[in-house]
Amino acid sequence: MQNVPGSENVHAAIEDTSTLEAEVRSRMTQGENIEQEVRDLTVKALSRQGHDQDSLRHVMGAVLKGVREGAQQKLQSSSIQAQTTLSPVRDAVAGLDSALAQLAAASKLTLEEAAGRAQTFSKEELTRLRANLESIENLFFETLQESASAAQDLVEVTMRDIILHAKRNGTAVGSQLKDALEALNHQLKATTYSQFEAGIHLTQAITDTLRQAAANVLTEVAERVKPSDKSGGHHG
Numbered sequence: 198m199q200n201v202p203g204s205e206n207v208h209a210a211i212e213d214t215s216t217l218e219a220e221v222r223s224r225m226t227q228g229e230n231i232e233q234e235v236r237d238l239t240v241k242a243l244s245r246q247g248h249d250q251d252s253l254r255h256v257m258g259a260v261l262k263g264v265r266e267g268a269q270q271k272l273q274s275s276s277i278q279a280q281t282t283l284s285p286v287r288d289a290v291a292g293l294d295s296a297l298a299q300l301a302a303a304s305k306l307t308l309e310e311a312a313g314r315a316q317t318f319s320k321e322e323l324t325r326l327r328a329n330l331e332s333i334e335n336l337f338f339e340t341l342q343e344s345a346s347a348a349q350d351l352v353e354v355t356m357r358d359i360i361l362h363a364k365r366n367g368t369a370v371g372s373q374l375k376d377a378l379e380a381l382n383h384q385l386k387a388t389t390y391s392q393f394e395a396g397i398h399l400t401q402a403i404t405d406t407l408r409q410a411a412a413n414v415l416t417e418v419a420e421r422v423k424p425s426d427k428s429g430g431h432h433g
Contacts, residue, residue, distance in 0.1 A: 214259035217242045221260050221289070225267025231285040235260065235292030236299075237411070243300050244407040248400060249325075250332050254340060257293065261344035264289040268352045283355045290341070290359050294369045297333055301373035303406040304330060308380045311402065322399040323385050330378055334371045338364070 217238060224234045239260055246252045268286045304326065311318065338360065345356035 213242060213245055214255045217256065218259040218263040221263025222267040222270070223263075225264055225285055225289060226271050228285070231288040232292040232295070235264070235289045236295045237292075239293055239296030240299050240407060241411045243296060244404055244411045248300065248329050248403065250329060250336060253329070253333060253336055257297075257336060257340040258343070260289075260293050261340055262347075264293075265344050265348045265352055265356070268355075269349055272351065283351060286352060286355050287359060290356075290363075291369075294337065294363070297337060297370035298368075298373040299410060300403075300407065301330060301333065301370055301377040303410060304403050305373070305377040305380045307399070307402045307406050308377075308384055312384065317387075318384070318399040320385065323381060326399055326403075327378065327381050327385070330374055330381065334368060334374060337368065337370060 220238050221235055224231060224238070228234050239256065242256050242259070243253075246256055264286060268283065271282050271285075341356060341360050341363075345353050345360065348356055
């Protein structure tokens with residue numbers, strides 16, 4: 198029996214998000230630096246996945262399911278105060294926000310570096326990237342809402358509070374997206390026709406930038422987005 202074309206990639210993506218979910222759940226019950234750990238796990242996952250809306254939703258959903266289940270597990274088995282147990286939920290969501298902001302920063306950096314080398318991408322790729330970038334913050338809120346609805350008791354209350362706080366005060370990814378979209382629109386204006394001969398693919402170039410960031414080779418992306426930037430993780 199032959200494999201359906203692309204089925205291996207789909208299977209790998211599902212396996213990746215299942216692993217991500219389990220790793221996040223484990224960090225929620227045992228980890229210490231939750232925000233950074235969740236951010237790093239998410240960046241690694243984003244560097245292995247596509248950046249279309251479905252892929253992004255799967256990654257966010259896996260992270261938040263791990264957060265939700267890990268927090269509920271810890272609440273049930275812990276004798277310490279609920280607030281102490283729920284604090285990692287805020288940290289984990291802030292870590293996810295920071296990871297998405299790194300994706301936006303990687304997109305901007307990729308566009309800037311290409312422009313500096315006088316390289317261009319096809320108008321189709323740029324338009325697709327714009328649609329994906331414009332959807333990220335909404336996807337973040339939608340997935341958070343879905344996760345809050347699936348949560349129980351104090352975990353649900355905490356997640357809904359995080360959503361309200363983030364909508365009121367802004368997100369790290371929202372802040373980075375403004376800069377990334379500005380750079381993207383600048384490139385789109387300069388691209389008046391379909392440039393298929395560009396020779397480099399935009400999605401692959403962004404993924405390469407993220408992979409370098411995930412491996413701590415490229416500090417510029419990480420430096421642009423500190424974990425505490427605009428995170429919805431803490432009340433001021």
